[in-house]
Amino acid sequence: MRKMGLRDLDLAGKRVLMRVDFNVPLDKDGAIADDTRIRASLPSIRHVLDAGARLVLMSHLGRPKGKVVPEMSLRPVADRLAELLPSPVRFADDTVGESARSQASRQKPGETLLLENLRFAKAETDNDPVFSRELAAFGDVYVNDAFGTAHRAHASTVGVASFLAPACAGLLMETELHNLGLLLQAPPRPFTAILGGAKVQGKVEVIEHLLDTVDTLLLGGGMIFTFFKVHGLGVGDSLVDLESLEVAERILAKAETSRAKLVLPQDVVIADDFSGEAARREVLVTDIPDGWQGLDIGPRTIVRFRDTIDASRAVFWNGPVGVFEIPAFAGGTRAIGEAVAAATDRGAHSVVGGGDSVSAVNQLGLADRITHISTGGGASLEFMAGCRLPGVEALTGA
Numbered sequence: 001m002r003k004m005g006l007r008d009l010d011l012a013g014k015r016v017l018m019r020v021d022f023n024v025p026l027d028k029d030g031a032i033a034d035d036t037r038i039r040a041s042l043p044s045i046r047h048v049l050d051a052g053a054r055l056v057l058m059s060h061l062g063r064p065k066g067k068v069v070p071e072m073s074l075r076p077v078a079d080r081l082a083e084l085l086p087s088p089v090r091f092a093d094d095t096v097g098e099s100a101r102s103q104a105s106r107q108k109p110g111e112t113l114l115l116e117n118l119r120f121a122k123a124e125t126d127n128d129p130v131f132s133r134e135l136a137a138f139g140d141v142y143v144n145d146a147f148g149t150a151h152r153a154h155a156s157t158v159g160v161a162s163f164l165a166p167a168c169a170g171l172l173m174e175t176e177l178h179n180l181g182l183l184l185q186a187p188p189r190p191f192t193a194i195l196g197g198a199k200v201q202g203k204v205e206v207i208e209h210l211l212d213t214v215d216t217l218l219l220g221g222g223m224i225f226t227f228f229k230v231h232g233l234g235v236g237d238s239l240v241d242l243e244s245l246e247v248a249e250r251i252l253a254k255a256e257t258s259r260a261k262l263v264l265p266q267d268v269v270i271a272d273d274f275s276g277e278a279a280r281r282e283v284l285v286t287d288i289p290d291g292w293q294g295l296d297i298g299p300r301t302i303v304r305f306r307d308t309i310d311a312s313r314a315v316f317w318n319g320p321v322g323v324f325e326i327p328a329f330a331g332g333t334r335a336i337g338e339a340v341a342a343a344t345d346r347g348a349h350s351v352v353g354g355g356d357s358v359s360a361v362n363q364l365g366l367a368d369r370i371t372h373i374s375t376g377g378g379a380s381l382e383f384m385a386g387c388r389l390p391g392v393e394a395l396t397g398a
């Protein structure tokens with residue numbers, strides 16, 4: 001069902017309470033290391049302010065686990081936001097307390113107030129109804145623009161919507177739902193998914209669902225060795241997710257009869273240590289010696305994967321196919337990124353999700369050549385696994 005969006009509402013004179021994802025990475029000195037998430041929220045923020053509404057923003061940052069952790073304060077984010085917006089940005093020292101209420105009461109139309117880190121209160125992750133109602137009191141309208149937390153049923157993503165209507169999707173949320181929704185419901189074909197990353201855990205449901213929906217599923221990254229282990233191959237010192245051996249076996253069995261063709265690498269780049277200085281070789285996956293570990297996909301696999309991506313009209317990519325943080329093992333991820341970008345240049349619909357594959361795409365300078373870069377790693381995986389996201393379900397239907 002289509003959800004009500006920001007553009008469906010007349011916001012003039014209204015108080016808008018908006019959940020955003022300002023969970024930015026901080027460096028050692030507490031400065032914002034990357035403001036991509038703040039910038040990603042700007043279209044919705046500007047839309048609300050330009051309409052003459054008062055805007056109250058709420059977000060989490062890090063995992064303070066219900067305690068006030070000064071290093072996880074959103075104050076640096078408020079300062080950054082103030083640099084990006086032409087109008088004043090206020091900051092509250094608490095979330096629903098006196099500071100927040102007094103700042104809100106002094107707010108003028110076109111002004112922004114950012115509340116302190118939602119997760120300083122355990123009530124947020126508990127989806128506590130009292131806390132939800134206190135949050136709801138800051139708005140006449142609720143907007144959720146935080147796709148990255150839409151798979152969590154928290155007070156700010158779900159609870160608040162029972163006390164405040166209408167509850168609508170922000171512009172970023174709409175873009176996410178449109179681009180991922182297209183892949184889920186009516187993907188142009190052939191549709192290829194590429195999954196990488198370290199572990200099988202956390203990806204089982206999406207792999208199973210993709211086996212029913214895509215035409216080809218390409219697997220890379222550390223997780224492949226768990227599958228090779230099931231095949232009885234020697235994997236040396238490669239990463240093996242021992243707890244996932246059974247599910248890996250189940251996935252391989254399902255792949256026998258599923259719509260999708262499941263493709264595992266034929267060859268890998270191995271090293272005698274997890275380091276850029278280690279000795280390095282390219283071998284078939286059947287020839288990994290003891291004491292060596294697989295850290296990237298090999299050249300034959302790159303050709304095989306590239307051919308599939310070249311012929312695709314829709315691509316979903318989550319997770320690097322090698323240890324791309326070390327240049328010696330970044331070749332596979334670079335080749336995949338370039339192939340996805342080239343397919344997009346030829347008109348394919350491409351979506352990249354997940355923190356690591358997104359940073360790979362950014363590092364490679366390919367971001368502009370991808371149809372959509374998802375801001376939600378876990379949320380995009382759950383969405384592509386066919387799960388309903390509680391934060392989306394809670395929104396008012398259009």
Ligand code: AMP
Nearest residue numbers: 197198199221222294295319321322323
């Ligand atoms: P995930 O959080 O599961 O998406 O995993 C991302 C991480 O997987 C990245 O930091 C990669 O360095 C890592 N990775 C990719 N390929 C391998 C591999 N062959 N062995 C170990 N780690 C890997």
